[in-house]
Amino acid sequence: xxxxxSAKNKLWGYLFILPSAVGIFIFYIIxxxxxxxxxxxxxxxxxxxxxxxxxxxxxxxxxxxxxxxxFTAIAIPLLLVTSFAIAxxxxxxxxxxxxxxxxLLIPMLIPTASVLFVWQIFLDENxxxxxxxxxxxxxxxxxxxxxxxxxxxxxxxVWKNCxxxxxxxxxxxxxxSKSVIESARLEGASSFKVVTKIIVPMMSPTTxxxxxxxxxxxxxxxxxxxxxxxxxPNENVYFLQNFINNNFYNLNYSQLSAAxxxxxxxxxxxxxxxxxxxxxxxYLE
Amino acid sequence: xKKVTLTIKYIILILLSLIFLFPIIYMLANSVMSSxxxxxxxxxAKEGYMTFKLIPNEFTLEQFYDVFFKAPxxxxxxxxxxxxxxxxxxxxxxxxxxxxxxxxxxxFPGRDKIFFFYMVLLILPIQVTLVPxxxxxxxxxLLNNFLAIILPGTFSAFGICLLRQSIRYIPYETIEAAxxxxxxxxxxxxxxxxxxIKGSLxxxxxxxxxxxxxxxxxxLIYFTDTQKFPLSLGLSLLGDGSNGIVFACSVLFMxxxxxxxxxxxxxxxxxxxxx
Numbered sequence: 001x002x003x004x005x006s007a008k009n010k011l012w013g014y015l016f017i018l019p020s021a022v023g024i025f026i027f028y029i030i031x032x033x034x035x036x037x038x039x040x041x042x043x044x045x046x047x048x049x050x051x052x053x054x055x056x057x058x059x060x061x062x063x064x065x066x067x068x069x070x071f072t073a074i075a076i077p078l079l080l081v082t083s084f085a086i087a088x089x090x091x092x093x094x095x096x097x098x099x100x101x102x103x104l105l106i107p108m109l110i111p112t113a114s115v116l117f118v119w120q121i122f123l124d125e126n127x128x129x130x131x132x133x134x135x136x137x138x139x140x141x142x143x144x145x146x147x148x149x150x151x152x153x154x155x156x157x158v159w160k161n162c163x164x165x166x167x168x169x170x171x172x173x174x175x176x177s178k179s180v181i182e183s184a185r186l187e188g189a190s191s192f193k194v195v196t197k198i199i200v201p202m203m204s205p206t207t208x209x210x211x212x213x214x215x216x217x218x219x220x221x222x223x224x225x226x227x228x229x230x231x232x233p234n235e236n237v238y239f240l241q242n243f244i245n246n247n248f249y250n251l252n253y254s255q256l257s258a259a260x261x262x263x264x265x266x267x268x269x270x271x272x273x274x275x276x277x278x279x280x281x282x283y284l285e
Numbered sequence: 286x287k288k289v290t291l292t293i294k295y296i297i298l299i300l301l302s303l304i305f306l307f308p309i310i311y312m313l314a315n316s317v318m319s320s321x322x323x324x325x326x327x328x329x330a331k332e333g334y335m336t337f338k339l340i341p342n343e344f345t346l347e348q349f350y351d352v353f354f355k356a357p358x359x360x361x362x363x364x365x366x367x368x369x370x371x372x373x374x375x376x377x378x379x380x381x382x383x384x385x386x387x388x389x390x391x392x393f394p395g396r397d398k399i400f401f402f403y404m405v406l407l408i409l410p411i412q413v414t415l416v417p418x419x420x421x422x423x424x425x426x427l428l429n430n431f432l433a434i435i436l437p438g439t440f441s442a443f444g445i446c447l448l449r450q451s452i453r454y455i456p457y458e459t460i461e462a463a464x465x466x467x468x469x470x471x472x473x474x475x476x477x478x479x480x481x482i483k484g485s486l487x488x489x490x491x492x493x494x495x496x497x498x499x500x501x502x503x504x505l506i507y508f509t510d511t512q513k514f515p516l517s518l519g520l521s522l523l524g525d526g527s528n529g530i531v532f533a534c535s536v537l538f539m540x541x542x543x544x545x546x547x548x549x550x551x552x553x554x555x556x557x558x559x560x
Contacts, residue, residue, distance in 0.1 A: 008470075009391050009392055009393065010391075010392070010393040010394065012387070012391060012470040013387045013391035013392065013393030013396065014387075014393060015387075015470075016383045016384060016386050016387035016391065016470075016474075017383070017384045017387045017388070017399070019379075019380045019383060019384070020380045020381065020383070020384040020440060020442075020445060021384075021399075023380065023436070023439060023440025024403070024406065024440050024442065026421075026440075027414075027418065027421075027436060027437040027440050028406050028414060028437075028440070030417070030421065031414040031416075031417030031418045031421055032413070032414055032417070034417035034420065034421075035413070035414065035416065035417050038416070038417070086301065089294075089297070089298075092294070093294070093298075100298060100301075100302060102546075102547075102550060103301075103302040103305045103306050104305055105546065105553075106305050106306055106309055107305055107308075108495065109495060109539070109542050109543055109546050110308065110309055110312075110539045110542065110543075111495075111498055111499045111516075111517055111520075111538055111539055111542060112499055112501070112517070113499070113516065113517050113518070113520035113521060113535070113538065114312065114520070114535035114536070114538050114539045115308045115309075115312070115535070116520075116521060116535075117312070117531050117532065117535055118308040118311050118312055119308075121327060121335055124335060126333065126334050126335055127334075127335050128334075128335055128336070128337050130334065131334035131335060131336065131337075134334065159304070159305070162305075163305065167553075167554075167555055168555045170555075171554065171555030172555070206555075209450070212404075212407075212408065212446075215408055216407065216408055216443075219410030219411070219412070220496075222410075222412075222501070222502060223499065223501040223502070223517075226501055226505070227501070227521055240412070241410060241412045241502075244412040244413075244415065244416075245412065245415075245502075245505070245506070248415065248416060248419075248506060253416055256416050257416060257417075260412065260413040260414070260415075260416070263409075263410070263412070263413055264409060264413055267405070267408055267409060267410075268405055271404070271405060271408060
């Protein structure tokens, strides 16, 4: 019997996703279902939403949640705006030497552990920045235990991820038809108008992708926090990831799972809202 | 006037590059200083404050010599990084390109729903599944085994989302034409899809390599044996202050990531760049 092309397509479609589906099932879905189960159980007994209520009363969890939200709400918009501005700036040159493109990616390429020593030399309580402040008779900054920890983490995040976002934005800008912009200019639109009314809307699929990448990478800031501030960072940079890791050391599976589920719910909610806003984008079409 | 604007723009460009390049320059410069020089610049017990040190008094490869001949842990951890990174890169690229073809160009029921689900997985931070994954890997007897990093990494949804985007830019007609001529799906995949998305494949290789070369979260939880630590986690253990090899270690550790990038740089592209 001969199959029609579309029936054949279906079969092949499933075959091609099979390897990834099996792996995703084992390493992502099973663990997630287990999380869900653990979050509803205390010492082997079903305890309903008890773990969740306990968690919401846990001051460390609330602190971690607050810091994570604060970080995300500042760092991601800052990253998007900075990299979009740099992309526009680069786009204004007729030709950019590829050297500059590569320098943009260097922060992402050098491993956190490598660059760590440089940060430490500058940020240490006897480090170079404090040396300069001292020479200028200004008061010292304790980067490891003050609000400045958060500032440092946000700046490192933007510094590190900026280059890749710029590359994504530049590609998006170069895909855009120049004629639309030129005709708008001919009709007397200001540069500001061109950017806000034409370029930004036309860039929305790219922006959406950059936003996704930024969120994914924002969770990886744990690497910097862990290497700079250790297992138990100060309260200004104590993030959900730290909360989860520390509970792991205490083997508190139930709280941990509940925290994971809450984190998931937040992320899925953010994602759904983004998709709704971004309906016009063709990313999911 | 135009010339002035251009000059200002170039100055901004150079300043930007300096911001991005500064740590790497600082690291390289410090890696060719002698241990004594490093110690005098950064040993606060003796000097009070650390001092800015960019230009070596004398050029020496002493640090590199010490890394290779006096720090066996470094080479061991370096190898651990290699053995946990390379298989993950190969695995993820293979699994993702297959699935991305299906999600990008084949029609089958439930395709978009499954893909949305993948997108959610993609965004979830590793910490969400850390504990159950730990239990799972423990039951599979894979703790302290590099497979604990390689297997979950292979099935990350990241590659699928990235490659799907560029596969969608391949015109339908190209693929239809091949099917009409009687080509099988496998042939279309190898002969049409893969060559067309070469740039994105290389981009994916670079990104996955860098991400795994830099891995912290998983080995921190899954490995109790410090002999198994990759450099990303172990580097900070090596450089306990006074011994001036940390800069050479840092430079050696970043070289593979830089090599991978510069080999593929020509093809590094955004998934939104149309060929």
